Amino acid sequence: MRLVLVGPPGAGKGTQAEFIAAHFDIPKISTGDIFRANVSGGTELGQLAKSYMDAGDLVPDEVTNAMVKDRLAEPDAANGFLLDGFPRNVQQAGKLDEILTELGVALGVVLDLEVDFDEVVKRLSGRRTCKQCGHVWHVEYDAPKVEDVCDKCGGALFLRDDDKPETVRHRLEVYSMQTEPLIEFYRGRDQLVTIDAQGAVEDVTERAITALTPYA
Ligand code: AP5
Ligand code: MG
Ligand code: ZN
Numbered sequence: 001m002r003l004v005l006v007g008p009p010g011a012g013k014g015t016q017a018e019f020i021a022a023h024f025d026i027p028k029i030s031t032g033d034i035f036r037a038n039v040s041g042g043t044e045l046g047q048l049a050k051s052y053m054d055a056g057d058l059v060p061d062e063v064t065n066a067m068v069k070d071r072l073a074e075p076d077a078a079n080g081f082l083l084d085g086f087p088r089n090v091q092q093a094g095k096l097d098e099i100l101t102e103l104g105v106a107l108g109v110v111l112d113l114e115v116d117f118d119e120v121v122k123r124l125s126g127r128r129t130c131k132q133c134g135h136v137w138h139v140e141y142d143a144p145k146v147e148d149v150c151d152k153c154g155g156a157l158f159l160r161d162d163d164k165p166e167t168v169r170h171r172l173e174v175y176s177m178q179t180e181p182l183i184e185f186y187r188g189r190d191q192l193v194t195i196d197a198q199g200a201v202e203d204v205t206e207r208a209i210t211a212l213t214p215y216a
Pocket of ligand 2: 015032
């Protein structure tokens with residue numbers, strides 16, 4: 001399965017990506033996670049990406065495209081992958097087609113997670129992410145047993161720098177302006193599957209797996 005997840009910030013892309021990737025046994029490739037790992041590792045790429053991420057803007061396409069191209073060429077992606085957070089504009093979608101053509105494969109399906117902006121704001125204000133394993137928690141909706149400690153691995157949880165209310169607002173604008181047009185782009189190519197991403201995490205996972213199974 002060669003799958004792309006789209007949806008606004010806080011739609012649950014990262015949350016669902018973990019379950020979907022495990023279910024279909026494909027690697028989860030999250031551009032946001034790769035950028036954040038580079039920021040904490042202090043790499044050149046991280047230094048470049050940080051100012052854009054902190055502002056809630058997209059990192060320039062040349063940088064992001066090159067990073068995804070390298071990642072998709074790794075052996076674990078040869079039999080399928082889940083992309084979380086890429087493509088994020090129509091230019092990147094064109095680049096993805098180009099990369100896959102060079103690799104001699106094609107994109108299978110795009111899963112669109114539909115959720116109200118009000119819900120997104122609630123989800124992001126309570127999000128906590130594990131420093132060690134990357135699992136995403138929520139202080140209210142999906143809380144770990146011990147505050148700020150990951151149930152899965154014992155790692156410490158952190159608040160993302162871009163989850164401040166004013167940055168969240170800007171990320172939603174960037175989504176509406178730049179990413180939302182992708183939905184029509186993929187619908188026009190008959191590659192889009194939309195699911196309701198509101199309700200309990202497990203219910204959304206079930207909807208996602210049911211919708212994606214015909215493409216496996
Ligand atoms: P990225 O990390 O991709 O952030 P995003 O798209 O803004 O999405 P989020 O990670 O905030 O939300 P999510 O949908 O993954 O939700 P989550 O599962 O965490 O990108 C960050 C930045 O990196 C960008 O702003 C940009 O600068 C840069 N970047 C990345 N990709 C790029 C690209 N292609 N081009 C250029 N720049 C790029 O869930 C949110 C919360 O809700 C969690 O707390 C979770 O526990 C909770 N939750 C999830 N599901 C439910 C549910 N069903 N019910 C209740 N709570 C739920
Ligand atoms: Mg995410
Ligand atoms: Zn963890």
